[in-house]
Amino acid sequence: xxxxxxxxxxxxxxxxxxxxxxxxxxxxxxxxxxxxxxxxxxxxxxxxxxxxxxxxxxxxxxxxxxxxxxxxxxxxxxxxxxxxxxxxxxxxxxxxxxxxxxxxxxxxxxxxxxxxxxxxx
Amino acid sequence: xxxxxxxxxxxxxxxxxxxxxxxxxxxxxxxxxxxxxxxxxxxxxxxxxxxxxxxxxxxxxxxxxxxxxxxxxxxxxxxxxxxxxxxxxxxxxxxxxxxxxxxxxxxxxxxxxxxxxxxxxxxxxxxxxxxxxxxxxxxxxxxxxxxxxxxxxxxxxxxxxxxxxxxxxxxxxxxxxxxxxxxxxxxxxxxxxxxxxxxxxxxxxxxxxxxxxxxxxxxxxxxxxxxxxxxxxxxxxxxxxxxxxxxxxxxxxxxxxxxxxxxxxxxxxxxxxxxxxxxxxxxxxxxxxxxxxxxxxxxxxxxxxxx
Numbered sequence: 001x002x003x004x005x006x007x008x009x010x011x012x013x014x015x016x017x018x019x020x021x022x023x024x025x026x027x028x029x030x031x032x033x034x035x036x037x038x039x040x041x042x043x044x045x046x047x048x049x050x051x052x053x054x055x056x057x058x059x060x061x062x063x064x065x066x067x068x069x070x071x072x073x074x075x076x077x078x079x080x081x082x083x084x085x086x087x088x089x090x091x092x093x094x095x096x097x098x099x100x101x102x103x104x105x106x107x108x109x110x111x112x113x114x115x116x117x118x119x120x121x
Numbered sequence: 122x123x124x125x126x127x128x129x130x131x132x133x134x135x136x137x138x139x140x141x142x143x144x145x146x147x148x149x150x151x152x153x154x155x156x157x158x159x160x161x162x163x164x165x166x167x168x169x170x171x172x173x174x175x176x177x178x179x180x181x182x183x184x185x186x187x188x189x190x191x192x193x194x195x196x197x198x199x200x201x202x203x204x205x206x207x208x209x210x211x212x213x214x215x216x217x218x219x220x221x222x223x224x225x226x227x228x229x230x231x232x233x234x235x236x237x238x239x240x241x242x243x244x245x246x247x248x249x250x251x252x253x254x255x256x257x258x259x260x261x262x263x264x265x266x267x268x269x270x271x272x273x274x275x276x277x278x279x280x281x282x283x284x285x286x287x288x289x290x291x292x293x294x295x296x297x298x299x300x301x302x303x304x305x306x307x308x309x310x311x312x313x314x315x316x317x318x319x320x321x322x323x324x325x326x327x328x329x330x331x332x333x334x335x336x337x338x339x340x341x342x343x344x345x346x347x348x349x350x351x352x353x354x355x356x357x358x359x360x361x362x363x364x365x366x367x368x369x370x371x372x373x374x375x376x377x378x379x380x381x382x383x384x385x386x387x388x389x390x391x392x393x394x395x396x397x398x399x400x401x402x403x404x405x406x407x408x409x410x411x412x413x414x415x416x417x418x419x420x421x422x423x424x425x426x427x428x
Binding site: 023024026027029030033034035036050051107108109111112113114115116 | 287290331335337411413417418
């Protein structure tokens with residue numbers, strides 16, 4: 001019985017420790033950081049997720065306070081970084097910008113989210 | 122760089138496959154838009170899911186007669202279609218009372234049929250209708266298992282506060298889930314003791330660090346702290362017939378849940394809400410697996426999509 005319980009506990013811990021390539025993709029962190037204030041306009045927004053992404057079904061948009069898109073329209077996943085997505089930005093003025101993302105992990109679980117960042121020259 | 126939109130034919134072929142597969146995952150455990158709702162311990166979850174609690178172990182606070190119950194519980198939630206599901210649960214119990222030998226045995230078998238009434242992503246809202254059945258003659262009477270069946274229709278709901286103005290930064294990670302329901306025993310009395318109809322209600326007040334980090338403000342939390350969800354759960358039962366007034370019982374359970382990619386771990390203290398419920402303190406811990414994440418292409422899918 002003790003061996004059975006130990007096997008169960010070790011299995012759970014291994015599951016928790018494994019990086020994994022499946023399950024829902026949570027946003028791990030972003031650049032510019034979620035809810036941050038930055039002194040200069042970033043040329044690109046980069047999002048890092050907890051799972052590998054399905055490129056064809058993962059998208060990112062960035063809009064200004066008027067709701068107009070200020071991104072360059074083509075989100076990209078860098079080679080060798082399947083859990084990362086980037087989108088280029090037009091030259092931005094000071095203000096608050098909304099990043100909206102919708103991604104699908106490689107096992108088809110969809111997740112979405114939004115956050116803002118502010119440019120304060 | 123790989124463009125996300127390079128090959129239209131490949132995109133559409135993949136779309137056909139993923140559209141079919143996504144139907145199963147879109148409603149998988151507690152998501153409403155960008156809000157993740159964890160499975161709570163005391164109150165029912167407002168979503169159909171493919172999950173299993175294996176196990177949930179609790180030591181209840183001493184009852185007014187000083188007896189104390191230990192439970193080891195297993196609950197399986199399974200989607201039948203993307204918007205309907207069932208829950209099956211049972212528990213092994215040990216009852217200790219002063220002056221008498223302790224007794225152990227299975228509690229009553231519990232089942233629940235569920236229908237996902239709505240999921241409103243932009244408003245982070247969920248609604249679910251359920252019918253709980255606690256089956257008579259399926260557990261050991263000595264540990265309190267009833268000899269009659271009880272039918273309990275419920276409405277379960279969830280609401281995240283992420284849609285309030287962004288200026289209210291640190292209020293947006295809050296969420297609430299809750300249950301409203303009635304218990305209708307199929308037998309009015311047992312050995313001359315009335316079995317009352319009850320009104321049951323419970324709420325879970327949650328503060329989501331994952332939501333804070335993903336969608337509000339990166340305050341620098343990293344694993345495992347960015348996966349924590351502190352919460353307080355409360356649940357009460359009030360007899361509405363065949364019982365004297367002021368017989369409400371309930372518990373208050375502050376605790377915390379850590380939600381990973383494949384499973385979550387939760388722990389809560391159990392505090393009686395009044396002297397009729399008991400005295401002192403108890404506790405509960407739960408290990409809860411996400412079957413749709415562990416087995417996304419097999420048993421983690423709704424039964425209707427197995428073939």
